[in-house]
Amino acid sequence: MGESSESGKQGFFDRPFVFLIAVSLAAGLACYLVMGEVVFGQVLYSEGRLLIDVIPRIAAATLLAGFLQAMVSRDMVTKWIGTESGWRGLFIGTVAGVVMPGGPITTFPLVVAFYGAGADMGALVAFLVSWSILGFNRVIVWELPFLGQDFVFVRLAASLLLPIAAGLIARQLPPLERPSDPGKG
Amino acid sequence: MEDFDSDILLPITGLISSSAILWILVALAAIFAWSRRDGAHIRGFQIACGHTWRILPRVPVAILAAGFIAAMLPDEITGIWLGTESGIVGIILASVVGAFVPSGPIVAFPIVIALDRAGAGMPQLIAFLTAWEVYALHRILIWELPLMSPGFVYRRLAGAAIVPPLAGIFSALITGAPLY
Numbered sequence: 001m002g003e004s005s006e007s008g009k010q011g012f013f014d015r016p017f018v019f020l021i022a023v024s025l026a027a028g029l030a031c032y033l034v035m036g037e038v039v040f041g042q043v044l045y046s047e048g049r050l051l052i053d054v055i056p057r058i059a060a061a062t063l064l065a066g067f068l069q070a071m072v073s074r075d076m077v078t079k080w081i082g083t084e085s086g087w088r089g090l091f092i093g094t095v096a097g098v099v100m101p102g103g104p105i106t107t108f109p110l111v112v113a114f115y116g117a118g119a120d121m122g123a124l125v126a127f128l129v130s131w132s133i134l135g136f137n138r139v140i141v142w143e144l145p146f147l148g149q150d151f152v153f154v155r156l157a158a159s160l161l162l163p164i165a166a167g168l169i170a171r172q173l174p175p176l177e178r179p180s181d182p183g184k185g
Numbered sequence: 186m187e188d189f190d191s192d193i194l195l196p197i198t199g200l201i202s203s204s205a206i207l208w209i210l211v212a213l214a215a216i217f218a219w220s221r222r223d224g225a226h227i228r229g230f231q232i233a234c235g236h237t238w239r240i241l242p243r244v245p246v247a248i249l250a251a252g253f254i255a256a257m258l259p260d261e262i263t264g265i266w267l268g269t270e271s272g273i274v275g276i277i278l279a280s281v282v283g284a285f286v287p288s289g290p291i292v293a294f295p296i297v298i299a300l301d302r303a304g305a306g307m308p309q310l311i312a313f314l315t316a317w318e319v320y321a322l323h324r325i326l327i328w329e330l331p332l333m334s335p336g337f338v339y340r341r342l343a344g345a346a347i348v349p350p351l352a353g354i355f356s357a358l359i360t361g362a363p364l365y
Binding site: 017024028031040043047060063064067068071112141146165170176177 | 206250253255294297314315355
């Protein structure tokens with residue numbers, strides 16, 4: 001579990017959270033002073049309603065993402081993107097990015113290791129771009145609860161082919177020297 | 186299709202039905218994980234608890250902050266620069282601004298909600314969100330540069346540069362929003 005939820009290991013009141021609380025308090029105070037009591041109250045009411053809508057959906061979404069993450073093995077993804085190139089590589093990189101579980105700590109070193117082992121840069125870039133814009137974890141946990149299914153549908157439909165385009169562009173750039181030992185960076 | 190993005194965030198009926206769909210998917214995934222007999226259902230539950238512990242206290246704070254900021258944002262200005270009518274100019278502007286959001290999803294998603302309330306259009310919001318996802322300035326600095334080499338990061342960024350504006354343009358084509 002430790003490897004899959006690296007972000008869950010931080011303390012409850014870490015610095016970003018304290019910063020967020022400070023921003024929220026400052027914005028609330030500014031809103032009260034600038035816009036007045038009525039607008040302040042309206043914001044509290046409408047955000048409260050939004051929370052009541054969103055919290056159960058986030059609970060469902062994190063459960064769904066957790067089960068999916070527990071079932072997708074990293075070895076499976078690894079096998080796919082480690083070797084393929086050409087159009088097939090771009091396509092497989094995109095699909096692998098969608099199902100890749102885990103955060104940046106596991107994903108970035110994996111990509112470097114693949115490149116060292118001979119994987120195609122275009123497929124790896126397609127994989128990384130797909131992982132960041134189509135990755136199921138973020139879509140399920142964040143996008144669906146906050147933005148709704150219409151938004152998610154349009155965005156995914158519009159983005160489906162873009163990792164492939166990114167991989168094609170990356171292939172046009174001069175090749176990067178392959179690290180013989182990924183551990184040395 | 187005309188009013189597709191007029192109020193994408195709070196159609197209550199849509200929320201309830203998609204909530205039901207989500208819970209059905211949760212049940213299916215749980216059953217499937219359990220039927221594997223390898224403890225995947227327990228691991229999945231533990232992963233979810235770890236995420237929930239981190240997300241749940243932060244979401245109300247972030248939503249409130251976004252709500253207060255959205256209330257103070259002048260609607261006309263957001264509407265002119267990022268509204269549906271802003272077309273491709275708004276999409277490109279959103280792609281640039283979104284790339285510089287220096288934080289994780291807990292802050293980024295309430296910002297998108299705030300922009301929506303202030304009158305931004307769906308293609309512009311999609312370009313904004315995609316730019317944040319692809320560039321994620323904080324992720325580049327904290328993880329990507331240290332864990333990969335600069336040459337790698339450069340190739341990824343160069344390949345990804347067209348992605349946010351294209352996502353916005355394709356979204357406009359799908360929803361029938363004007364491009365210019």
